[in-house]
Amino acid sequence: MATPAPSDAQHPDSSPAAAAAGPAAPPSGAVGGRPVRVHHLRAAKAAGTRLVMLTAYDAVTARILDAAGVDMLLVGDSIGNVMHGHDSTLPVELDEMVVATRSVARATKRALVVADLPFGSYEAGPQQALASAVRLMKAGASAVKLEGGRARCETIRLLSQAGIPVMGHLGFTPQSVHALGGFRVQGRGPAGEELLADALAIEEAGAMSMVLEMVPEPLAARVTRALGVPTIGIGAGARTDGQVLVWTDMAGMTDWSPRFAARFAELGQELGRAASQYAAEVRSGAFPRQEHWFDS
Ligand code: KIV
Numbered sequence: 001m002a003t004p005a006p007s008d009a010q011h012p013d014s015s016p017a018a019a020a021a022g023p024a025a026p027p028s029g030a031v032g033g034r035p036v037r038v039h040h041l042r043a044a045k046a047a048g049t050r051l052v053m054l055t056a057y058d059a060v061t062a063r064i065l066d067a068a069g070v071d072m073l074l075v076g077d078s079i080g081n082v083m084h085g086h087d088s089t090l091p092v093e094l095d096e097m098v099v100a101t102r103s104v105a106r107a108t109k110r111a112l113v114v115a116d117l118p119f120g121s122y123e124a125g126p127q128q129a130l131a132s133a134v135r136l137m138k139a140g141a142s143a144v145k146l147e148g149g150r151a152r153c154e155t156i157r158l159l160s161q162a163g164i165p166v167m168g169h170l171g172f173t174p175q176s177v178h179a180l181g182g183f184r185v186q187g188r189g190p191a192g193e194e195l196l197a198d199a200l201a202i203e204e205a206g207a208m209s210m211v212l213e214m215v216p217e218p219l220a221a222r223v224t225r226a227l228g229v230p231t232i233g234i235g236a237g238a239r240t241d242g243q244v245l246v247w248t249d250m251a252g253m254t255d256w257s258p259r260f261a262a263r264f265a266e267l268g269q270e271l272g273r274a275a276s277q278y279a280a281e282v283r284s285g286a287f288p289r290q291e292h293w294f295d296s
Helices: 016-021 038-047 059-067 094-107 127-140 150-161 191-204 215-225 269-285
Strands: 051-055 072-075 112-114 144-145 164-172 209-215 231-234 243-247
Touching: 016 150, 038 051, 038 112, 059 072, 059 094, 072 094, 072 215, 072 243, 094 112, 094 127, 127 144, 150 164, 150 191, 191 209, 191 215, 209 215, 215 231
Parallel strands: 051 072, 051 243, 072 112, 112 144, 144 164, 164 209, 209 231, 231 243
Antiparallel strands: none
């Protein structure tokens, strides 16, 4: 019998055996849970186990990041900048977040999927936020994230009471980029006390965790010590309970990445190299070869 051509072969992840195997076991040193659930995050903080979060916007990437042992996948509204070429997160619509959340959730076995409530989908009040969050949860999210401090307490309380885990987001909040006067570090000087008060208030309202973005390292450490729920830092130093990065920054997909994002690969260059080789082989006739076609 002929070896099946690649397009005849079943995708490894879609086999019944793979489906029966279920979520991967937690990697060594990682938070327990297959899948990771909200109570594992609090337990991780208590045990001093660092939490690992990356953004994901589609199934192909989510499958890779989940299999790599990332604890949380954030369907971030950074999809607007990263995937759709906008210069901020403001144009992102709830419908786009629903599609991306479905794609990520379908491909994820172990990681906790958190979906961003985009700009305009929750600020009108708790009822608007609930309706928007329900759509993201129905799409497969296990939690939602929203930006803001004390002004969001009522909303966080309602969502939590409705059984929707909420991750907060303080410090530089990209949806307020215009009000904040650009991409600037937040919480310097006396503003640090305000940020701490926001963190304590949203924890009390029910936030199960929170992102601290672009805040001074000593302040992020102080907020982390003051809270029972885990903090996830981005540009906030090493003393938060976990770290989050935009996956394309982490993997070096673009020419530029922010100062706080280390590049763990140069995938952009590698993708360009692969595409150039493919183009050259199509033009020279080196691709396709006999193993790539069907004789009958
Ligand atoms: O949308 C996003 O990518 C985020 C991270 C920066 C935390 O909110």
